[in-house]
Amino acid sequence: MSVSKEASKLIQKIMLVLLILGCTEALAQPEEATKAVTMILGEQGPDGCELLGRVKGSSKESEAEEDNTPYVDRLIRARNDLRSEAQKLGGNNVHIIYSNNTGKYDIPGVDKEIIFIGNVYRCE
Numbered sequence: 001m002s003v004s005k006e007a008s009k010l011i012q013k014i015m016l017v018l019l020i021l022g023c024t025e026a027l028a029q030p031e032e033a034t035k036a037v038t039m040i041l042g043e044q045g046p047d048g049c050e051l052l053g054r055v056k057g058s059s060k061e062s063e064a065e066e067d068n069t070p071y072v073d074r075l076i077r078a079r080n081d082l083r084s085e086a087q088k089l090g091g092n093n094v095h096i097i098y099s100n101n102t103g104k105y106d107i108p109g110v111d112k113e114i115i116f117i118g119n120v121y122r123c124e
Contacts, residue, residue, distance in 0.1 A: 036092065037083045037086045037087060037091065037094055038092065038093045038094070039082070039083075039093075039094050039118070040093060040094065040095045041095075042095075044095075045119055045121060046093050046095065046121050046123050048124075049093060049121035050121060050122045050123075051119060052089045052121060052122055053089050053119070054118070054120070055082060055085035055088075055117070055118060056081075056115060056116070056117050057078045057079060057081035057082025057085060057115070057116040058078055058081055058113060058114070059074035059077045059078040059112075059115075060113045074112065074113075075114055078114040078115065079116065081116075082094060082096075086118070089120045090122055091120035092121070092123055093120070093121040093122070093123050094118040094119070094120055095118055096117070096118040097118055097119060098115070098117040098118075099114075099115065099117070100115050101114065
């Protein structure tokens with residue numbers, strides 16, 4: 001049985017589309033499995049929720065790191081780190097109780113690390 005060149009190209013295109021769709025679905029699954037974490041600022045934590053513990057989010061990935069990353073990227077990294085730590089405890093809310101923001105200004109000799117500390121809660 002012989003397959004024409006046109007049919008062969010069509011089959012290749014279909015296989016490529018299926019491969020791309022399969023990879024997209026595989027990449028999307030971990031994100032869908034991740035629960036959202038709400039960040040709360042203010043005096044009080046959420047009412048009627050179970051306190052699970054305290055977590056820290058940092059903009060530094062390692063202690064030896066010389067950070068020349070832009071401020072906004074470091075802020076997002078610290079926030080995502082806090083969110084990740086809250087998820088490890090099984091929480092879906094973080095009441096931020098401390099944050100430093102020394103990383104906003106580029107002052108020689110001042111550490112650019114951004115830190116968030118918060119209490120993790122599981123709310124229904």
